[in-house]
Amino acid sequence: MSPRPRHVDFHCHLDLYPDLAEAIAQCDAERTATLAVTTTPKAFRQNLKLAGRSKFVRVGLGLHPHLAAQRKSELALFEALLPETRYVGEIGLDAGPRFFRSLPEQIDVFTRILAMCQAQGNKILSVHSVRTAGRVLDLIEKMLPSDRGRVVFHWFSGTKSEARRAAALGCYFSINQAMFEKPTAQELIQSMPIERLLTETDGPFIEEAGEPIGPGKVQPALRQLATTLALPFEETRELVVSNLVELVR
Numbered sequence: 001m002s003p004r005p006r007h008v009d010f011h012c013h014l015d016l017y018p019d020l021a022e023a024i025a026q027c028d029a030e031r032t033a034t035l036a037v038t039t040t041p042k043a044f045r046q047n048l049k050l051a052g053r054s055k056f057v058r059v060g061l062g063l064h065p066h067l068a069a070q071r072k073s074e075l076a077l078f079e080a081l082l083p084e085t086r087y088v089g090e091i092g093l094d095a096g097p098r099f100f101r102s103l104p105e106q107i108d109v110f111t112r113i114l115a116m117c118q119a120q121g122n123k124i125l126s127v128h129s130v131r132t133a134g135r136v137l138d139l140i141e142k143m144l145p146s147d148r149g150r151v152v153f154h155w156f157s158g159t160k161s162e163a164r165r166a167a168a169l170g171c172y173f174s175i176n177q178a179m180f181e182k183p184t185a186q187e188l189i190q191s192m193p194i195e196r197l198l199t200e201t202d203g204p205f206i207e208e209a210g211e212p213i214g215p216g217k218v219q220p221a222l223r224q225l226a227t228t229l230a231l232p233f234e235e236t237r238e239l240v241v242s243n244l245v246e247l248v249r
């Protein structure tokens, strides 16, 4: 990847900021390698149109688990668009109280997306797994061996043993600042291999000082990650950039 990025925001909803073009320009100006995730296949083309010439922004084709039940008719469009990108997200499962009822449909959609990624090969996926880390791992293990695609767990909230299982399957983890609000965060992150760690904002859903976090603003997450790993900030920043370079190589 050249020029070399300064920061990594591997899960950001650039198209949910007021001005998508401005959000992309900001990532480019700050040299933040950003995965612009989308929530429906219908949103993909507009993102690609605006980010197509960006040096630092890549666009993921997504079908968010919160929308999977209503938008499963867009799976055909998903399949048609998939050859246009190496990046997939946001996809995954959510068994939290608000979405538990749609879990069977979510599993159907996620399974079909994994099968498409398996068939096409060489995709990099940003995966949501709220209260479903074990189920997501079962599906990845069954459907997407690491030589057919790479999985990045976005905002991983499973157990340490699930994190170790994900690592053994070749998965990465993108870490955001809100993850550190959990008292067990440090221990969980310390159980992940350091060569599999990335950063993310999940903007604009995370707030910083009462405002939605800006696109690419991973410095607070990096600072806490540095403390967790007992590494200097600059070394942590460089580690995350190197991990990304290795992931996309």
Ligand code: MN
Residues within 6 Å of the ligand: 011, 013, 037, 090, 202
């Ligand atoms: Mn998200």
